[in-house]
Amino acid sequence: MTRMRMFGSRLLGFFRKRRNDENLDAEMRWHLHLLAEENIRRGMPPQEARYAARREFGGVEQAKEAYRERRGLPFLDTLWQDLRFATRIMAKKPGFTAIAITTLAVGIGANTAIFSVVHSVLLLALPYPDSDRLTVVWSTFSSEGRGPASGPELIYLRERSRLFEEFGGIWAQSGAITGEGEPEHVRLGLVTSNFLSMLATKPQVGRFFLPEEQGTYAAKSVILSDPLWRQRFGANRQLIGQSIRLNGHPVTVVGVLPPDFKIIFPEGSSVPPDMDAFIPFPSNLAKDPSDQCYIRVIGRLRKGVTIPQAQAELESIGAQLRSEFPVFAEQALGLQVVPLHGDVVRNVRPALLTLFGGVSLVLLIACANVANLLLSRANERQKEITLRAAVGAARGRVIRQLLTESVLLSCLGGAAALLLGSWAMKPLLSLRPAGIASLVATAFSLPVFGFTLGLSIAAGILFGLAPALGTTSLNLVECLKEGGRATRPGRQRPRKLLIAGEVALGFVLLVGAGLLMQTFVSLLRVNPGFNSQHVMTVRLSVSGVKYQTHESAILFFRELQKKLAASNGIESVGVISHLPFDDTLPNWYSYYWAEGAPKTEQNTVMADYRSILPGYFQSLGAQWVAGRDFDAIDVQEDRPIVIVDDTLAARTWPGGSAIGKGLNIEDGNFRQDATRVTMEVVGVVKHIQSHSLTDQVRGQIYMLYPRAARAHMALTVRSNMDAQSLVGLIRRKVASLDKDMPVYGILPMDDYLEKARRPARFTSSLAVVMAAIAVLLACTGIYGVASYSVLQRTSEIGVRMALGARPGEIFAMIIRQSLLPVLTGVFAGLILSLALTPLLSGLLFGVRPVDPVTIGTAGVLLFGVGMLACYLPARRATRLDPIAALRYE
């Protein structure tokens, strides 16, 4: 309490300085006056009375100073004083100040921008209630990685688990809203009744699903997303309780989700963030076939339960599952629990941390540059500082003032950095990988400001400390004797060390950027197994009442293909269930084995299953390896045949031909009576990359549409038309066949590929920008030191020239001495990069972490830049007029 009051009074004193000074002055003057009067009364002459009064009072100024020290906040007073002085000093040298602030703004701004991404992606909690307790539960299989769960699995988990509060599940599908207005495709989530309440506190309007609404076969209730509710239904609150048509069936709208609701699921889980509508699972999950794995499961841990505890429990539940269900034992089913947030950022964390490390190197280089600037300034300011020391300023006080100057400088740099950072945010955001798109904040937040401020102060102390210590450790007598014309070579040492450090860090950044660049280039060169150029894709939903029979859908596609193929400018048209690199639909993959394979080889290897119609491979420009493509007769006669990719063929029939062989596969129409069928391989096509450009994730099996009918299909159209008229044409042709058919997901095939390359593009382009900044900073640093050393040695050079040194010798001398720290730096950077680049290996493709070519290029580049930077100062040295140089002092 007392302390608070004291601080309050001091704070008041700090701001009311002038008034308080006047008051104190009046008080003391009156005191002296009274003392003098008293003395006069005692009979002293007035003059002497006043002197006596002064003696009795003691030192007026000392008393005032003691009073002032108690009154205000001396720390702030000094700070204020130092800041004013610093501002004056900076204003006096606008060039120096501008260069320093710009350098710092670039260094700090890069950090601010990257940190704002790191903060929003890695540090901020997901926007869900108790999000730290939300987990993803994956099923793992012997041969495959992790995958979704089956209905019985989810129910079993719910019954057995004690450490989880609840489990929820989702399956992303697509559907169409028809009825009034244009038919509209919707991304439809089939969910357990508790799923939405696990991710949101309450709906915007209406309610969440009730447990009894799940498993009622014909979906009766639907919950809409905010965008769909606004765009299609005009945010009508009366919609709750009303019926709309979904896939041709009437369903009742029971609720609308909050405006900011997003489903944030890990990449590869095939659950897109922007779902339009949700319905409860129509089937009774407990009675689902236990080998149909399609449910993406999330679980909420009980309070205080750790992931390892939960994992231990799931392992025992997994063991129970295997002993109770033979099919799970066969697949060696396991269960894995991971934190939802950790899983979502799993793929981007290494890249982000790498970039964060990279920008901190950039900041270090910027600091080294400014430290160098300050060092040269410090030499100029020696006189001033020596004078201060001579009249009694304590070393600590001078250091404090110099540090105040540098921190002020870097805080101004930080302020400029925020401007620069907010300007750099836009291109940065446009590059972000899709996996974190929903997480990245689009504006700076308070923690980002805090980070920038803290970084600015830290940077100010970092680059200010060495010059401050160096300047104040002067020998006074020595300095005064020299009279400020210091030409001691020893003083160059810290500056050369800084240059070497800068070059070393720049080298590391260059090598890192070079490796990431090559990764991106390798990705561009990857042959994905198809030619994405000139291919337009659109998505169509053949679902609902009109397409209850496969025949109607086949008829629709056949007519559409025929109409489009007949149009001018269209080369070929294909139809497929899953486009390559489209992860908005749940992937369809399952086990397969060669006909007659022993029991031990069954249920061990999985492949991606795709449903196509003839023309798909032609439209994508896929490469044939063997056999033939599907044709119209195959469709007409509904032949049990498949086409496989070359990796599957080579793995299943090594050394032999796949053509004519029987393949045991999952029944494409999920008939309950026959879940597996055997079909004949008629063709082998080159693997079409569909999940990753770098890995051939699984083999591929292509079935004919009638044998694997899907509601969601995509059209692949190869043409030489421009996109706009092509899309118009497709829309017209579709509408002419079915006016209720929504056409959506219009995207050139190139875009899908671009999306796949985006993470690499993101890291490599940022790394290149960083390396460029680093090289630029190093270049200016080298130039600065070289030209300053020429300036300092003007008279020495003059003497040398007067004694007959030729310009060429002077030139060589300057170059030699300026390049020495550069060479040292390149060497140190080489060692440093050998230690650091292996950390990048997870981000690299098509290039090894230790790549002699990259290292060599970086070295040559930096050396060349160093040469360039010293060239001008060295040439200036050769053009000195000896007479003028000698008089320079």
Added chain:
Amino acid sequence: MKAARGEVLQGTLDLIVLKTLDALGPLHGYGIAQRIQQVSEDLLKLNQGTLYPALLRLEQRGWISSRWGVSDNNRKAKYYSLTRSGRKQLASEAESWERMAGIIARLLGAEGA
């Protein structure tokens, strides 16, 4: 004379000022100084200027308060007076001072005996 004038002990000035204000009521700086000289019969050596930082300290602690008033001869003057917490502080400081003085006296007495 010179030898007999003692320096004001560190920390005792507070007690003296508080006691003075307690005895005489609101006073200005000059009045306090005069009173101290008077009571100590000029034996206490006080640089009167040091009174002001001390007064500020006491005020910051909340033991005294100050206000501007008009003096006997119609001049603006700052008057200091004891606050309630100042009175409490005075009581406790006086007590501890007396205890200390008692201890010292006993100590010296014992040595003398």
